[in-house]
Amino acid sequence: xxxxxxxxxxxxxxxxxxxxxxxxxxxxxxxxxxxxxxxxxxxxxxxxxxxxxxxxxxxxxxxxxxxxxxxxxxxxxxxxxxxxxxxxxxxxxxxxxxxxxxxxxxxxxxxxxxxxxxxxxxxxxxxxxxxxxxxxxxxxxxxxxxxxxxxxxxxxxxxxxxxxxxxxxxxxxxxxxxxxxxxxxxxxxxxxxxxxxxxxxxxxxxxxxxxxxxxxxxxxxxxxxxxxxxxxxxxxxxxxxxxxxxxxxxxxxxxxxxxxxxxxxxxxxxxxxxxxxxxxxxxxxxxxxxxxxxxxxxxxxxxxxxxxxxxxxxxxxxxxxxxxxxxxxxxxxxxxxxxxxxxxxxxxxxxxxxxxxxxxxxxxxxxxxxxxxxxxxxxxxxxxxxxxxxxxxxxxxxxxxxxxxxxxxxxxxxxxxxxxxxxxxxxxxxxxxxxxxxxxxxxxxxxxxxxxxxxxxxxxxxxxxxxxxxxxxxxxxxxxxxxxxxxxxxxxxxxxxxxxxxxxxxxxxxxxxxxxxxxxxxxxxxxxxxxxxxxxxxxxxxxxxxxxxxxxxxxxxxxxxxxxxxxxxxxxxxxxxxxxxxxxxxxxxxxxxxxxxxxxxxxxxxxxxxxxxxxxxxxxxxxxxxxxxxxxxxxxxxxxxxxxxxxxxxxxxxxxxxxxxxxxxxxxxxxxxxxxxxxxxxxxxxxxxxxxxxxxxx
Ligand code: ADP
Ligand code: MG
Numbered sequence: 001x002x003x004x005x006x007x008x009x010x011x012x013x014x015x016x017x018x019x020x021x022x023x024x025x026x027x028x029x030x031x032x033x034x035x036x037x038x039x040x041x042x043x044x045x046x047x048x049x050x051x052x053x054x055x056x057x058x059x060x061x062x063x064x065x066x067x068x069x070x071x072x073x074x075x076x077x078x079x080x081x082x083x084x085x086x087x088x089x090x091x092x093x094x095x096x097x098x099x100x101x102x103x104x105x106x107x108x109x110x111x112x113x114x115x116x117x118x119x120x121x122x123x124x125x126x127x128x129x130x131x132x133x134x135x136x137x138x139x140x141x142x143x144x145x146x147x148x149x150x151x152x153x154x155x156x157x158x159x160x161x162x163x164x165x166x167x168x169x170x171x172x173x174x175x176x177x178x179x180x181x182x183x184x185x186x187x188x189x190x191x192x193x194x195x196x197x198x199x200x201x202x203x204x205x206x207x208x209x210x211x212x213x214x215x216x217x218x219x220x221x222x223x224x225x226x227x228x229x230x231x232x233x234x235x236x237x238x239x240x241x242x243x244x245x246x247x248x249x250x251x252x253x254x255x256x257x258x259x260x261x262x263x264x265x266x267x268x269x270x271x272x273x274x275x276x277x278x279x280x281x282x283x284x285x286x287x288x289x290x291x292x293x294x295x296x297x298x299x300x301x302x303x304x305x306x307x308x309x310x311x312x313x314x315x316x317x318x319x320x321x322x323x324x325x326x327x328x329x330x331x332x333x334x335x336x337x338x339x340x341x342x343x344x345x346x347x348x349x350x351x352x353x354x355x356x357x358x359x360x361x362x363x364x365x366x367x368x369x370x371x372x373x374x375x376x377x378x379x380x381x382x383x384x385x386x387x388x389x390x391x392x393x394x395x396x397x398x399x400x401x402x403x404x405x406x407x408x409x410x411x412x413x414x415x416x417x418x419x420x421x422x423x424x425x426x427x428x429x430x431x432x433x434x435x436x437x438x439x440x441x442x443x444x445x446x447x448x449x450x451x452x453x454x455x456x457x458x459x460x461x462x463x464x465x466x467x468x469x470x471x472x473x474x475x476x477x478x479x480x481x482x483x484x485x486x487x488x489x490x491x492x493x494x495x496x497x498x499x500x501x502x503x504x505x506x507x508x509x510x511x512x513x514x515x516x517x518x519x520x521x522x523x524x525x526x527x528x529x530x531x532x533x534x535x536x537x538x539x540x541x542x543x544x545x546x547x548x549x550x551x552x553x554x555x556x557x558x559x560x561x562x563x564x565x566x567x568x569x570x571x572x573x574x575x576x577x578x579x580x581x582x583x584x585x586x587x588x589x590x591x592x593x594x595x596x597x598x599x600x601x602x603x604x605x606x607x608x609x610x611x612x613x614x615x616x617x618x619x620x621x622x623x624x625x626x627x628x629x630x631x632x633x634x635x636x637x638x639x640x641x642x643x644x645x646x647x648x649x650x651x652x653x654x655x656x657x658x659x660x661x662x663x664x665x666x667x668x669x670x671x672x673x674x675x676x677x678x679x680x681x682x683x684x685x686x687x688x689x690x691x692x693x694x695x696x697x698x
Pocket of ligand 2: 322449
């Protein structure tokens with residue numbers, strides 16, 4: 001690629017503002033902006049005019065089809081392509097695209113998950129254009145970002161609640177800003193920057209490892225002699241094949257207007273990360289979906305497999321997705337910018353307090369926004385944040401908030417300078433607090449970083465919870481401020497009260513330590529370790545009230561979302577169990593029987609020439625492996641039994657608990673024997689590529 005071409009290439013496949021301004025009649029462009037900026041409705045004539053311009057542009061980009069691009073509750077994106085062709089007399093066609101087609105689509109919704117919201121005979125679903133997210137051309141199709149709902153009006157997707165929650169936090173934040181005397185801000189926009197972790201392995205592994213192919217993770221695999229003990233992968237030099245992948249990925253993403261910015265090796269071998277520059281949370285969510293899709297495609301083209309699973313390898317770091325979140329005014333001011341002296345910045349401290357309130361009050365919802373069978377493998381595990389939600393603020397901010405609560409005066413620690421001790425390198429000012437990599441929810445300078453989210457998940461859910469919970473806290477603050485006589489005194493009182501009531505959520509120490517588990521219990525924080533334990537919180541009375549208060553979800557929608565995720569959990573675990581049983585019976589057992597046969601043959605041959613075989617290696621090994629084989633066979637039978645006895649007639653909640661307690665533990669038992677077996681038989685005899693082969697295959 002010609003590097004000077006990046007500015008030209010960037011966004012070249014996006015119907016963005018620049019293209020709209022160039023191609024739409026001025027009045028249409030202005031009307032569309034009123035829709036985008038203020039949510040005004042677009043009439044048919046305008047929609048037609050926009051559709052025509054979009055089509056002309058898309059044809060120039062090589063598009064032959066259009067599709068409504070939406071985000072059903074599967075967490076991945078869906079598309080159904082229609083060509084632009086309209087038949088003409090004489091067997092000809094012309095390429096057409098109407099405002100109606102732009103604004104509304106009608107995919108058959110029956111095969112999308114709905115969590116009981118819709119019977120299959122009520123299959124009608126609608127997609128409706130989201131003009132706040134740019135259309136783009138991908139794979140010769142004009143993709144139009146849309147929301148997705150059922151015939152009866154329930155939302156069936158991940159975008160609608162996100163848009164609603166952005167509105168909710170906008171309403172409350174603007175309300176507060178007005179009370180603080182801000183006359184300029186008319187909108188407050190949640191922003192997100194989504195760091196994406198992933199693994200790259202050689203594609204050939206997928207054919208040999210059905211576990212990765214079917215479930216996205218390894219269900220077997222003895223620890224390799226070299227894992228990540230030496231920490232030599234993190235930020236290490238990027239190998240050529242990985243570099244080629246990153247280059248092509250960047251190009252593809254840039255064309256689609258994704259602000260791919262930072263790339264580096266992550267902590268585990270074969271693990272990498274990509275971070276874009278942040279944008280509004282709606283676009284950032286769309287772009288993260290695109291990023292995951294394009295990562296898989298580019299990897300495939302280059303003979304690689306991109307693993308987005310949260311825990312592809314046992315004993316090796318898992319992959320997460322850091323959701324960096326903040327609030328920005330339409331004037332471009334970041335509401336979480338502490339400024340030079342945070343202790344005197346009451347506006348900042350008020351907004352900060354809203355987040356402290358929100359995270360403590362709705363810990364359970366934040367936790368539910370990061371649940372899945374696959375993320376359960378990662379959270380609480382090696383190098384992953386625990387399932388306990390807490391918040392890192394650093395000593396300086398914590399001390400400031402505390403000083404409000406105690407009424408004692410705050411004096412800042414003197415700024416420290418970093419002395420490098422090298423004359424040519426100037427000294428520099430140190431940050432007031434170190435980073436804390438173990439916190440699930442960390443304030444990092446002027447934004448919050450939520451780290452529980454799994455690498456394969458949509459970031460819609462966490463942003464919905466954050467936006468809504470913070471909107472709610474702001475609403476409570478606004479009510480107090482509206483009633484008070486002295487705004488400044490009331491702000492101070494709110495900061496103090498919030499710290500007293502919710503300060504328990506702030507924890508600046510090591511979240512990976514065993515002491516924290518105890519300490520958090522003492523503080524009364526929740527520890528919702530698994531999906532079946534966490535998910536019911538989504539439909540608790542308190543959550544329903546919160547989401548209904550701000551018009552995000554109805555109770556029916558919340559119950560459906562909960563059911564749907566439980567059902568998904570059950571399915572994922574059952575597929576894993578089935579895959580494991582299959583690989584054991586068709587792969588491992590025959591292989592080890594073959595291997596013990598070889599050993600026995602050698603022993604027999606030795607015996608036939610009069611050697612003592614009773615104490616030979618062959619005999620010892622045959623005995624040991626035969627013992628393991630019987631043990632393994634028992635574990636397979638136990639897993640098969642666990643699988644067969646899933647209580648089908650019970651609720652998904654009960655089924656999910658069964659899967660967690662019975663099926664997953666049967667899987668663990670089986671794996672333990674299989675991994676021991678792998679340690680003890682020859683490399684040639686083992687039927688799958690080993691961890692070492694997978695992790696160092698690129
Ligand atoms: P790291 O956390 O790995 O050190 P950075 O601090 O550079 O990385 O940023 C991580 C992500 O946070 C990037 O995607 C960045 O664009 C995003 N980010 C920075 N500022 C904001 C903000 N105000 N709102 C949302 N995301 C932000
Ligand atoms: Mg980060």
